[in-house]
Amino acid sequence: xxxxxxxxxxxxxxxxxxxxxxxxxxxxxxxxxxxxxxxxxxxxxxxxxxxxxxxxxxxxxxxxxxxxxxxxxxxxxxxxxxxxxxxxxxxxxxxxxxxxxxxxxxxxxxxxxxxxxxxxxxxxxxxxxxxxx
Amino acid sequence: xxxxxxxxxxxxxxxxxxxxxxxxxxxxxxxxxxxxxxxxxxxxxxxxxxxxxxxxxxxxxxxxxxxxxxxxxxxxxxxxxxxxxxxxxxxxxxxxxxxxxxxxxxxxxxxxxxxxxxxxxxxxxxxxxxxxxxxxxxxxxxxxxxxxxxxxxxxxxxxxxxxx
Numbered sequence: 001x002x003x004x005x006x007x008x009x010x011x012x013x014x015x016x017x018x019x020x021x022x023x024x025x026x027x028x029x030x031x032x033x034x035x036x037x038x039x040x041x042x043x044x045x046x047x048x049x050x051x052x053x054x055x056x057x058x059x060x061x062x063x064x065x066x067x068x069x070x071x072x073x074x075x076x077x078x079x080x081x082x083x084x085x086x087x088x089x090x091x092x093x094x095x096x097x098x099x100x101x102x103x104x105x106x107x108x109x110x111x112x113x114x115x116x117x118x119x120x121x122x123x124x125x126x127x128x129x130x131x132x133x
Numbered sequence: 134x135x136x137x138x139x140x141x142x143x144x145x146x147x148x149x150x151x152x153x154x155x156x157x158x159x160x161x162x163x164x165x166x167x168x169x170x171x172x173x174x175x176x177x178x179x180x181x182x183x184x185x186x187x188x189x190x191x192x193x194x195x196x197x198x199x200x201x202x203x204x205x206x207x208x209x210x211x212x213x214x215x216x217x218x219x220x221x222x223x224x225x226x227x228x229x230x231x232x233x234x235x236x237x238x239x240x241x242x243x244x245x246x247x248x249x250x251x252x253x254x255x256x257x258x259x260x261x262x263x264x265x266x267x268x269x270x271x272x273x274x275x276x277x278x279x280x281x282x283x284x285x286x287x288x289x290x291x292x293x294x295x296x297x
């Protein structure tokens with residue numbers, strides 16, 4: 001076999017057919033020149049492969065935040081547990097508050113105002129009538 | 134990645150963003166150019182993903198990436214002024230030399246890579262930085278496998294000479 005040339009690089013990359021592989025190994029065993037070349041090629045290959053893998057600067061790749069990606073993959077049991085935990089927190093806040101909570105509506109506001117107008121009719125003259133009593 | 138499934142654009146960004154950035158950085162030696170290229174490639178992937186038919190996803194993605202890179206290089210060469218005249222560079226971002234200094238570990242190898250003819254550098258980076266098989270490199274670049282093999286080999290030989 002002649003000097004294998006670019007088959008030496010393909011050999012390092014595992015890109016030879018079994019026929020080529022046998023021929024290259026046989027040749028390199030006999031040829032000092034090719035052994036030196038192979039060593040040099042392996043060094044160059046290792047130098048590039050050894051370059052540090054750089055992180056993408058922030059903001060360049062618009063990937064979803066990790067939290068969202070994790071939540072999507074969360075198993076059902078974990079999801080259910082987190083829903084239960086969230087519900088417990090909400091219920092706890094409502095119980096601790098003891099007041100009417102945030103669930104008032106316009107009718108409630110009007111009722112409250114009407115009641116105050118009955119007790120203190122001056123309010124309606126200052127703030128205007130809240131409705132038609 | 135299984136060849137039957139078409140990934141979503143977000144999956145491509147998450148899975149390949151870093152590799153595309155490293156590909157572009159090693160070809161240009163410039164962090165700003167590499168960042169621009171990643172965004173350009175992801176835009177093209179988003180536009181093209183609906184027309185992707187399951188096959189070699191790696192080959193498809195790297196063909197887009199490689200073509201985006203070549204287009205970008207050509208576009209910049211056509212500009213009449215200096216090659217990278219972005220105004221925002223003057224203010225905030227560091228000079229390329231400063232940014233490179235923080236990656237001193239591979240500085241000599243990076244400099245040697247930049248001295249290779251583009252075709253050799255591209256083949257070596259796709260093989261040794263991205264980690265593609267020769268077959269995928271051939272598809273990405275649009276040349277026969279024999280050409281890929283020859284370019285990688287000649288690129289490594291030149292690198293060896295530059296590094297010793």
